[in-house]
Amino acid sequence: MRSKLFSFLMCLALVFCLSVGASVAKEKENPLATPQNYAEYLANYDKAEALRLGVDPAYITQAVQDAKDALEDFQAMSTENQKKLLDYMQSPKMLEQSFTNAKVEKVQKQELISDYAMQPQASTKRVSHEYKMTLLGVDWTIYVVDGKYEYDKKGATKELGASGYVKKNLNPLVQTSKTSEYDEVIGGTYYGTAVFDYKIGPLEGLSYQIGSAYCRVTGDESGKTGGRGWTE
Numbered sequence: 001m002r003s004k005l006f007s008f009l010m011c012l013a014l015v016f017c018l019s020v021g022a023s024v025a026k027e028k029e030n031p032l033a034t035p036q037n038y039a040e041y042l043a044n045y046d047k048a049e050a051l052r053l054g055v056d057p058a059y060i061t062q063a064v065q066d067a068k069d070a071l072e073d074f075q076a077m078s079t080e081n082q083k084k085l086l087d088y089m090q091s092p093k094m095l096e097q098s099f100t101n102a103k104v105e106k107v108q109k110q111e112l113i114s115d116y117a118m119q120p121q122a123s124t125k126r127v128s129h130e131y132k133m134t135l136l137g138v139d140w141t142i143y144v145v146d147g148k149y150e151y152d153k154k155g156a157t158k159e160l161g162a163s164g165y166v167k168k169n170l171n172p173l174v175q176t177s178k179t180s181e182y183d184e185v186i187g188g189t190y191y192g193t194a195v196f197d198y199k200i201g202p203l204e205g206l207s208y209q210i211g212s213a214y215c216r217v218t219g220d221e222s223g224k225t226g227g228r229g230w231t232e
Contacts, residue, residue, distance in 0.1 A: 031172045032090050035074075035082040041172060042071035054176040054196075056165040066168050073138065081136060088135045089171050092200050096211070096231065098133045098140070124150050124160060127192065129217035129227025130167065141176065142168040143229065145215040147183050147192025155188020155220045164194020164215060175199045179212070190219040 031041035045067035162183040
């Protein structure tokens with residue numbers, strides 16, 4: 001009888017240990033499981049992780065520094081806001097909302113110093129726009145689009161190319177990469193656009209959520225006139 005009871009208790013203890021072990025392993029696998037997990041993730045964020053998440057090689061060093069800065073901001077948050085941020089970063093709905101709510105930027109024409117002022121023989125301008133995805137005041141992903149075009153006194157006349165980059169990504173559940181870039185001139189206004197695919201997940205009970213993010217910059221004879229971003 002004692003032997004059977006001992007065997008039963010041993011089996012029960014083994015099951016308990018395995019379940020606890022599985023739970024701990026699951027938390028370790030998900031950097032967003034707890035505030036401590038995410039703090040450790042940011043502290044250990046390196047160039048390899050930035051590349052995995054789609055950050056352009058030109059911005060890798062800056063991305064690692066951004067993670068260190070984000071760690072300080074995260075640790076300065078209340079525990080309630082830390083948990084809320086982690087919940088948001090794992091919610092496809094909230095992530096989509098952070099894309100949708102990204103601010104549209106409009107600039108004053110005199111803000112940009114033209115290439116023409118630097119090189120009198122050249123009639124070209126370069127413009128750039130950053131599209132920031134924000135949750136609780138934290139910029140977790142930043143896309144960049146650069147554009148170049150020719151112009152005269154009436155406006156932009158010819159597109160010369162657009163380039164897109166992922167500058168920052170601090171959400172371990174979102175992988176992103178550039179898929180295309182294009183530009184055009186319409187009615188004296190230059191439009192440079194970069195398109196990025198993003199993949200959210202895997203999340204508990206959900207498969208990967210896939211979408212596209214667009215980042216656009218506009219300009220005319222005076223330089224940058226604005227920028228915007230959207231998703232589809």
